[in-house]
Amino acid sequence: MRLTGTGAGVLATSVVLGGGAVSLASPALGVVTVATLLAMASAVLLVASAPRLVASLDVEATLVRRGDHLTARLRLPPARPLLRLAVELDTPDFGPAVEAEAVGPPRDSGTPWTFRLRATRHGTVSLGPPVLTQTDPFGLCRRRTSVGSACRLLVGPATVDLARMPVYSRPAAFASGRGTTADSGETDTLRAYELGDDIRLIHWPNSARTGEILVRRHITPQAREFVVLHDTASISYASEEDFEAAVDFSASLVAAATARDIAVRLATTTGEASRSWSEGDRCTAYDLALAFAAVQLRGPGAHEARGEPLPLGRHVRTGLVRAAACTVVTGEPVPALLDALRESALPGRLTLVCLGPRRPDEAVVRWAQERGAVVVDAADARGAAAQWSAWSGARR
The missing domain is CATH 2.60.40 (Immunoglobulin-like)
Known part of the structure; x- marks a missing residue:
């Protein structure tokens, strides 16, 4: 409770009048002073004793x-x-x-x-x-x-429509065959090499015999998982709007994967607990909003000051090892993130989505060439969705 501007003026006036009444010995000024103070006291009591209302x-x-x-x-x-x-x-x-x-x-x-x-x-x-x-x-x-x-x-998040998803993330691409078992991890079939494939999967004898580079395809059920790794480091984004655009695209990937019965895992670079959806799980708007509520900007860590790679966390690394592919969504990736993504534990099929006002610099381009990764860059989620759908369609 406090006095209004009018109340403060009336109180100051009453003090002046009271001083004048005492110094001039004026009964009239004394009566005005008392009346003013009584009005002030009545106002204070009226407000203090008023019942509290509820809106x-x-x-x-x-x-x-x-x-x-x-x-x-x-x-x-x-x-x-x-x-x-x-x-x-x-x-x-x-x-x-x-x-x-x-x-x-x-x-x-x-x-x-x-x-x-x-x-x-x-x-x-x-x-x-x-x-x-x-x-x-x-x-x-x-x-x-x-x-x-x-x-x-x-x-x-404000999700955008992804018309296509890459063929490698479809469960049908991992259907078992030739009598192999899901636990054996044996080769299911051979297929032509595609940009982004892990060179360790190349089957050299058959490649030499056919004259075409062929890679092995395994049927381990854990390899069906598609990982969305979201960069939550504040240093990677020029503004909060860029970060929100990146969140929109990450959520769009999760929504598109679950809509196509693709197992998907959401993880963050700063180590928040990951969330996963199995094949056939439905991701409602509430599930998506709740999952991304914990995906917020984080301050820079001590590793960045020391120039060390970004520590992805044990549960993130475990999920990445089992993944068929990983899409990293970021703004302007910092060297610490690129160094972490060079590790061999990451899946061969790697996509880097950069959302921001500037194009990726030469360091990102060199990293993509060394890693055999695909780089998608756009100013917002809709632009990234258009590039993503065009690139995914070209892989079919």
Whole structure:
């Protein structure tokens, strides 16, 4: 509870009048001073003893995609009779992740105050709680109180459509044959070498006999997993918008894989617990939003200051060893990440997706040539999706 500007002025005036009444021995000034102080005391007591009101915040949805709009309504308690406190509903605090635009009457106690909201970041967002300001009839004193409770909003990534997925990530490419067993890890068939294949899989005797480079294909069930490795290091992104674009594309990969019955694992470079979906699992919008809520920007680690490779974490390495392919989604990859991706434990089929305003530099191009990886670069998720679909279609 605090005095308003008017209340502070009245209090200062009463102090001056009181000093004048004492120094001039003026009864009239003394009466005015007492009357002013009584008015101030009445205002303070009225506001302090006023019952606390409750306003409700209603949101039309609790799950939205980043960039989508939704409506929120704040309802004020009904008006009181004579000598009631003036009640004003403050603009709610929706946080930095939500843009809010008032489209309804801000001070009408009979009509809800309507807001048009737009989430700019993915994750869990807290809306509110509403704050009411109660003021005495003279406008001398006010009290601001949080009323009701905050609403939780789950904001999912803004996924884009991927028309194709590479043939290597399809379960059919790993169908067993020739009487082999899933546990044996024996060669299933031979096929022509494709850009990005691990050279260790080349079958040299048959390649020499046929004159065409052939690679072995195994039937180990664990090799069916498609890994999406998301870079969450803040140093890799020029802005938060670039990071959000990368999250949108990573989520699009997961959604496209699960829609095609492809086993997929989501992991991060800074070691958050990974999430996986088996063949046939369905990934709903809620599952996708919940899985990516933990994928947030992380500060640079000590390894970057020492110039060491990025430590991917044991559970990430384990998943990568079993993977048929890995797609790394980043902004502008730092040397620590590229050094980590040079390790032989990563799968042969490796794709690097760079989302940002600048093209990948020469270090990234050299790394891709050494690693036999494919680089997809675009300014946003839609541009990356177009390149991805064109590249995937060329592999069929």
